Amino acid sequence: MAKDFVKRSENYSEWYNELVVRADLAENSAVRGCMVIKPYGYAIWEKMQRALDDMFKATGHQNAYFPLFIPKSFLSREAEHVEGFAKECAVVTHHRLMNAPDGSGVVVDPNARLEEELIVRPTSETIIWSTYKNWIKSYRDLPILCNQWANVVRWEMRTRMFLRTAEFLWQEGHTAHATREEAETEARRMLDVYADFAENWMAVPVIRGVKSPNERFAGALDTYCIEAMMQDGKALQAGTSHFLGQNFAKAFEVQFLNKANQLEYVWATSWGVSTRLMGALIMTHSDDNGLVLPPKLAPIQVAIVPICKNDEQMAELDAHIAPLTESLKAKGLTVKYDNRTEYKPGWKFNEYEFKGVPVRLAIGPRDLENGTCEVCRRDTLEKITMPLDGIADHVLQLMDEIQHSLLQRAKDFRAANTRPVDTWEQFQTEIEKGGFLLCHWDGTTETEEKIKELTKATIRCIPYDAPAEEGKCVFSGKPSHRRVIFARAY
């Protein structure tokens, strides 16, 4: 049991904050609202990046890089877009510092004011579409399937590590298409990529759906999303994909000549996932003993801890364990053999447990005699002693088992906390218990906002697979044709 570590049931958000710091994932920085992602946390993010990047490439996308700064005028080209982001933009107004006249340090040089202020990108639609205008002349230039890995800044009032920080890392895909249908297909296809990644790499089950107009991205015609349920029953939007229609093409005058030699506006999509996925990963699997990582994203998959009484024994263990390490590595596993003498085995057990290492092997004098090894899996904390012979295959299989079992466990949790609700009275009590409420909704923004105001619950999405079903809106009683998901969200 982790010492001095608050339990999820006692204070979930404190548990989360402490876990992030103590598992060495990230820490707060000198800059308000910005975090430092530490090497161990960044290693997880790199694994996510790698997997996603491969999936983007496999679906025909290429990486590119666009500027951090956006001319102020660009942002205001699309009316809804600017309205959505105006309140949280960092603005560059000057380009030079000078020594303070009174010697008190350095000040902004008032003579170095920029002609046009620059916005630190909150997202890159505008700068990218101003560029695409130059790239697109003919139907032969389409589609353009670009992605960029970048940092963005949204000046948030209240921040939480990974879940909402003023600066965060993400990828943003921006595509341009000749037809509406093709763009819509692209937006949905990338959502499927995200869902695939969430479930098969992160072991986080997600619900695919469409956002209500109220929750839609500023400037989009449709926003598709994947929604996950955290262990406290709150929803977390884990990824979004937008069908932007011709809004940005019109704002930036991006037209192409079609086969009939007629000018048409280009159709657009954008889609992104961010370091917020780290938050989803943490809050889906981790427990009161610390972080729990799915094997596919764990920077260390196997930790090996030797147990011994003296130097000679350690030397013997080193020699004995070396081939074991090699055989695990030969299976493609990431292995850490920890024979530091400054820490005792018990300390190491706790350390690797807290950091979510999926499998731990311990080998001591008794094992040397018996040709065995203690195998402990992080997700269940189950320990078994087994012969060293064939251990690499066993561990490899265990990785698979853990990966699947984490997903299954999360699915079971979600299922246990998802239920239909048909009356307003019931809604008010049920929403307090957390989880997803499947409810009929009359389709109006007024109803959605009223419900949000009264209960802090929002429509997370209208699931793709919501079956047609006649019913009455849980709030207004007006007719509805399918259920949507209500929940409190991060």
Next chain:
RNA sequence: CGGGAUAUGGCGUAGUCCGGUUAGCGCGCCUGCUUUGGGAGCAGGAGAUCGCCUGUUCGAAUCAGGCUAUCCCGACCA
């Protein structure tokens, strides 16, 4: 931007009400010895202009005024 709170070695804190030796303790850190199957023990050691400024006083971590920063609760949000 409203409402509340806090600020003391790297971290967590005692002391503040009621001013008075060298600012105490735990964790961590350094050195040495003994240890190692679930966060080791002992001994020694380093480390703090008590958030900042001004004032009151013989004397301020402690009292007063101002400032700054951070955290929590709201409004806002991927």
